[in-house]
Amino acid sequence: MKREWFALGIVALLVIVFPASLFGYQAWRTNSSDARVIDVIASSPENGGWSPDEIRVNVGEHVRLRIAAPDVVHGFEIPALDVRVDEILPGHVQEVEFVATRAGRFPFACTRWCSVNHWRMRGVIWVSDPAQPALPAPTFAPPLYQQLRIDIDAMHPAQNIPPRKPSAARGAQLNLRVDADFRTQSPDAVFAKLRADAAYDAYDDQQLWDAIAFAYFQNVGAENIANGARRYARDCAACHGERGDGQGPAGKDLPGLTTMHPDMPRGPANFTDASAMLGASDALLQGKILRGGMGTGMPEWGSLYTDADLWSVVAFLRTFTFDDPPAP
Amino acid sequence: MNSPRFELTRIPLFKRVVTSRWVPWLFMALTLPIFLLAILTGLFGTPAGSRNFGIIFVWIVWWALVILVMVPFAGRLWCAICPIPAPGEWLQRRALIQPRAGGKLFTLGWKWSPRLNNIWLQNISFLAVALFSAVILTTPFVSALVLLAFAALALGVSLLFERRVFCRYLCPVGGFIGLYAQLAPVEVRVKDAALCRTHTDKTCYRGSDDGYGCPWMVFPAALDKNTYCGLCSECLKTCPLDNMGVFLRVPGKDLQTTKGRRLDEAYKAFIMLTCALAYSIVLLGPWAALKETAYAVGAPAWFVYAIIFLAANLAIVPGIFLACAWLTRKISLHKFSLRRTFTEYAYVLAPLGLAAWAAFSLSFVLINFSYAWQVLSDPFGWGWDLFGTANWTWTPYFAGLQSFLQIPILLAGLIAAIGMALRTAHTQGVPSRAALPIVAFCAAFTMVLLWLYV
Ligand SMILES: [Cu+2]
Numbered sequence: 001m002k003r004e005w006f007a008l009g010i011v012a013l014l015v016i017v018f019p020a021s022l023f024g025y026q027a028w029r030t031n032s033s034d035a036r037v038i039d040v041i042a043s044s045p046e047n048g049g050w051s052p053d054e055i056r057v058n059v060g061e062h063v064r065l066r067i068a069a070p071d072v073v074h075g076f077e078i079p080a081l082d083v084r085v086d087e088i089l090p091g092h093v094q095e096v097e098f099v100a101t102r103a104g105r106f107p108f109a110c111t112r113w114c115s116v117n118h119w120r121m122r123g124v125i126w127v128s129d130p131a132q133p134a135l136p137a138p139t140f141a142p143p144l145y146q147q148l149r150i151d152i153d154a155m156h157p158a159q160n161i162p163p164r165k166p167s168a169a170r171g172a173q174l175n176l177r178v179d180a181d182f183r184t185q186s187p188d189a190v191f192a193k194l195r196a197d198a199a200y201d202a203y204d205d206q207q208l209w210d211a212i213a214f215a216y217f218q219n220v221g222a223e224n225i226a227n228g229a230r231r232y233a234r235d236c237a238a239c240h241g242e243r244g245d246g247q248g249p250a251g252k253d254l255p256g257l258t259t260m261h262p263d264m265p266r267g268p269a270n271f272t273d274a275s276a277m278l279g280a281s282d283a284l285l286q287g288k289i290l291r292g293g294m295g296t297g298m299p300e301w302g303s304l305y306t307d308a309d310l311w312s313v314v315a316f317l318r319t320f321t322f323d324d325p326p327a328p
Numbered sequence: 329m330n331s332p333r334f335e336l337t338r339i340p341l342f343k344r345v346v347t348s349r350w351v352p353w354l355f356m357a358l359t360l361p362i363f364l365l366a367i368l369t370g371l372f373g374t375p376a377g378s379r380n381f382g383i384i385f386v387w388i389v390w391w392a393l394v395i396l397v398m399v400p401f402a403g404r405l406w407c408a409i410c411p412i413p414a415p416g417e418w419l420q421r422r423a424l425i426q427p428r429a430g431g432k433l434f435t436l437g438w439k440w441s442p443r444l445n446n447i448w449l450q451n452i453s454f455l456a457v458a459l460f461s462a463v464i465l466t467t468p469f470v471s472a473l474v475l476l477a478f479a480a481l482a483l484g485v486s487l488l489f490e491r492r493v494f495c496r497y498l499c500p501v502g503g504f505i506g507l508y509a510q511l512a513p514v515e516v517r518v519k520d521a522a523l524c525r526t527h528t529d530k531t532c533y534r535g536s537d538d539g540y541g542c543p544w545m546v547f548p549a550a551l552d553k554n555t556y557c558g559l560c561s562e563c564l565k566t567c568p569l570d571n572m573g574v575f576l577r578v579p580g581k582d583l584q585t586t587k588g589r590r591l592d593e594a595y596k597a598f599i600m601l602t603c604a605l606a607y608s609i610v611l612l613g614p615w616a617a618l619k620e621t622a623y624a625v626g627a628p629a630w631f632v633y634a635i636i637f638l639a640a641n642l643a644i645v646p647g648i649f650l651a652c653a654w655l656t657r658k659i660s661l662h663k664f665s666l667r668r669t670f671t672e673y674a675y676v677l678a679p680l681g682l683a684a685w686a687a688f689s690l691s692f693v694l695i696n697f698s699y700a701w702q703v704l705s706d707p708f709g710w711g712w713d714l715f716g717t718a719n720w721t722w723t724p725y726f727a728g729l730q731s732f733l734q735i736p737i738l739l740a741g742l743i744a745a746i747g748m749a750l751r752t753a754h755t756q757g758v759p760s761r762a763a764l765p766i767v768a769f770c771a772a773f774t775m776v777l778l779w780l781y782v
Contacts, residue, residue, distance in 0.1 A: 007353055007424040014361040019368055026710055066711060070375040091379025093711030 035064035035097055042067055042074040042088055044115035050108075053123035057100060058130055064097045075111030078125055079304050080104070084111070100127040107303040113238045116250045119299045143302075145287030148184060152287040158188035158279035160195070162209035165274075169324035171214025174207055176200075178215035183311075186281040187212055187321075213322035220315035222326040224308075228316025231309060235301070244271035244320035254297030268298070271320040278321060285314045331584075333577040335519070337564070346561045346574060349425050349539075352408060360411040363475070365707060370472025374709025378722075380468040381707035384699045386475070387465045392693040394505070395685050403512030404505055407558040412478050413495055416486025417543065427539045427565075438489045440497060440545075446592040450503030451599055455641060457500050458603050459634055462610075462622040492543040496556060507596045508682045509554040510582035511744075516548070516557055516564070519573045524549040532563040532572065539565035548572060553582040555593070580679065583748060586672045586755045594674035595642075598649065601677050601773065602641040604684035608780045612691055649674065652765035659765070660758035672756070673766045676748045680770050683741020684777055687734040691781065695724040734781050738774050745770040 030037045041051040047070075057063050067076055069088040077084040081100055088094045100106075110121035145152055180190040194200050194208050203211070217225070232240075239251035251268035271277055290310055292300030301310065319325045337343045345351055362385065370382035377383040398405045418424050457464060457474070464474050482494040495502050518524055532548040535541035539562045542548055546556050548563035564572045609615075610622050621629045653670040660669075698720065703709075705718035712718060726733075749763040749770070756762075 001426075003425050004423055007350075007357070011357055011360065011418075011424065014357060015364060018361045019364060022365070022368070022707075025712075026708070029712075068374055068376075068709065068711075091374055091376030091709050093374075093706075093709065095711065 033064060035062040037064050037066055040065050040067045040076075042069045042076065042110060042114075042121075043071050044074075045117040045120040046115060047071055049121050050110075050123040055123065055125045057125065057127055059100055059103050059127055062097065062099055064095055066093055066095050068093045072114050073112050074114050074121075076108065077111045077304075078106055078108040079306070079309075080106040081125070081127075083108075086111070100125075103127050103129040103132065109304055111234060113250065116238075116253070118238070118250070119235075122304075143287055143290055144183065144283040145290075148281075148283055150281070150284050150287060152284050152291065155276075156186070156279040156284065157275045158186070158277075160188055160191050160205070161274055161278070163206050165321065165323050166206075166209035166213035167323040168210070168214040168217045168326070170207075171210035171212070174203070174211050174214075176203065176207070176211040176214075178211050180212075180215065182216055182219060183282045183286075186279050186284070187216065188278045189281070191278075213324075216318060216322060217325050220311070220318075222328040224312035224315045225319065225325050226328040227309070228312035228314070229319075231305070231313045232316050236313070239268040239297075240271060241268070244317070246270035251297070271317050274321055277317070282311070282314050285317060286310050289313060331578045331581055333515075333517075333575040335573045335575050336514075337573040342574070347564050349427070349565070352560060353424050355409040356411050356414040359409055360414055363411040363479075367472045367475050367479075369703075369707045369709075370468040370470075370475070372708060373468060375468055376709060377466045377468055378696070378699050379703060379706070379709040381703040382468050382471055382475075383466065384696070384703045386471065388693060388696050389700050392689060392697070394501075395682075395689050396693065399505055399508045399512065400682065400686065401512065402514050402559075403509030403554045404557060404559050405514075406505060407495060407502065408560055410495075412499070413482045413486065413492055415479070416483045416494070417492065419483070420486050420491075421540065427535070427537060440489055440493050444497060446590065447497070447503050447506070447596055448592050449497055450500060451592065451595050453498060453500035454503055454596075454603075455599060455638065458599075458641075459637060460625060461607075462619075463625050466623075491541075491545055492558070493545075495558060496544055503596050504600050506555040507593060507600065507678055509557075511580045511679055511682060512554060513576055513579040515551075515554055515575050515577050515581070516559060516561075517551055517573065517575055518549055519571050521549075523569055523571045527569055527571075529568070531566045531568060535562075536566045536568070538568075539563075541566070553588070555582070580744065580748075583675055583678060584751065586675075586752055589672045589675055591667070591671050594671045595646070597674050597677040597681055598646045599641050600681040601684065602645045604681060604688050605645075605773070605776065606637060606640060608684075608688050608691075608777060612688070612780055649677075649766075649769055652769045655765035656753075656762050660753070660756065660762035663756060663758055673749065673752055673763075676745045676752060676766055676770065679744035679748065680741045680773060683737050683744075684773075686741075687737045687777065687781060690730055690733055690737070694726050694730055696722075697725055698723045731782050735778065738777055738781075742770055742774040 036057070038055060038057075040055070041048075043049060043051065055065075065076075065083075067074075067085060067088050069090050069092065072090055074088045075084070075086055076088060076094070076096070078098075081098055083096055083098045085094045085096050104127055106125045106127060108123050108125055110118060112118070114121065141147075178190070178194065180193070182190070185193075190212055191205075191208055194212075195205070200208060233242075237248055239246075239248040239254075241247040241251075246268045248268060254267070269276065288298065289305070290300065290302035292298050292302075301313075305313070337346065366382040366386050368382075369380050373380045373382065394406050421428055460470075464471050478499070481498065485494040485498065486492070527549075529536075530547070530549065531538075531541070533541050533546075542563055543560055544556050544558045548557075548567075551557060564574070610618050618633075621627070621633045624630045650666075650670055653673055654666060656673065657664070657666055657669045664672075699722060701717040701720045702722075705715045706712040746763075746767050749766040750760050752766075753760050753763040
């Protein structure tokens, strides 16, 4: 009988203590760190997206996110808090720690094209200050397109089209000063003003366009264009195409395409279309990127991008219509 | 009948191990927590199959162990180790080690229906698992539910029925292990049949103070096939004359005679053969859409897949074989009924099927085995690193060797099948050429697999 009890004891040990110790170990791992551990699951939107997609933490709290990706490779970024994980491999768990220093609502997003719906994969972190429970009212000026009352959903064809693709390199050789506010004025408007000005009569149309391209790039600077290029490759190319032609694979079947204005060309905007691009001011483009298409499939980026990011990606978009951007 | 054999139980140490009452318990006590872990990781761990202990250890490590090692070399050895019947068996006996002196088992003790004294239910249960295998084998949660269902069923059945009815008649794995165990080079058999005739107590079937009557409901004294012997070693303990032994023998000896060949077992051979082919086509073939369909359980296309899959298993492949059997019967001048010709020759598919499964398994076991190290350190996919192996990178093992192993295995299976086909013709007393249609069937099957693998 003693043998029986011994055998039974061993089995009980293996069947009860062994699993219990596994879960105990996990609990200990969670509790023993001084950080608050939050488990987050990153799945492609069609598999449920972020879970949870709303995370609540306190100002000053030491937070450790334990992010698992069950399906495919994802990335993670809370731009406003400067938290990012570049790669979460399927089945792996990536941990990232941070301390939020200010209260607010901070969107986070996946940074990898995990599926055609990747751009929907977003969530929000609410950071509250226990000392000051009410969230501070957001204090930002209305975006430029609103101040200028630009209808960013209207068609904006250019009146003047350059004979050839404008080149900043050729423009540089002209020694022609162009003073213009590109944020509020479209390149087309700038051209029209120059053309009407007798002081520029010595230059032909192409030369004026080349000068505008040069002036534009001088104005935004090589740094911004490079930053914009990185963002474009990461966030936009899958829809708008590597070459800006609107032919990206993720832009093929956007559900919102049907809600677009009947005059608008279907699909993601084609940034190599000279008429549309030259007819748009930076404010218009920035406005569209910031606000998104509201149902057309064009995501909003205002909650993820800083102001500087938005302007730099606009600057990069111009390289699809203006040749020879400055190298950083 | 008198082929050479070597009695392993003559080795004192071996004999001590197989007659120890502790050893079966020890095996199960070791596999039970692993089984439990597989269920827990499936239920609570990461849904990413390749990082989940349950998926990797059950469908890669365990599978490789069973089909590549245990079945070909030790027959039903797995059944002696398997944790699934353990709770039920211990409960029936109300003991883990001790025999129950003349005692009654804790069970309603229902007798299994004689009409189900065959493996049709196992054929069905295997097909059911096989049909959903794309999902079961890759989705940890589903996989855990299936394992849990097996365990619950085994426990429930053991409370209602006598002995190991689950293992013998229901377990989807047991069916094919039994079929292929006939090929194994190991057997538990009577040492001297004459001695048994003098012993009227039949303790090997009824049990004694030293052990339990055969849990597999086999009469050990008359054992002549491995198919239903679970290698549990009870008869070695209950035979008062020490007349049971474990033997090394000529592989495949059970298949040398055509005695007692049955349609249910024949169908097991078809199902196994067809599944090996179907998996090779779906999973290894160049048709990605087919693979997706197999995964899309419930979608309209999946139902088409399911119907074709079941038809192939139950009608198409057996149908083609039936045509071959019909030809064979013509050539052998109608000596036997078509049914008998069909059934007896179907056993020829046992070596062919085992070879096909071994070759198929090699193709994914070698490639995926390295996941085992990762899930060992991080069974739940929770970011653990128990043994420092959690981040070992995935590396296919012996990638170049794979087809070098597959080709000889498939050819060996074919040769064995041809040998058996000729032998069957021989035992039936018909000219060897009668086996030709069957040989052609086997050769064609092997060609398709070779084409898929190489
Ligand atoms: Cu993503």
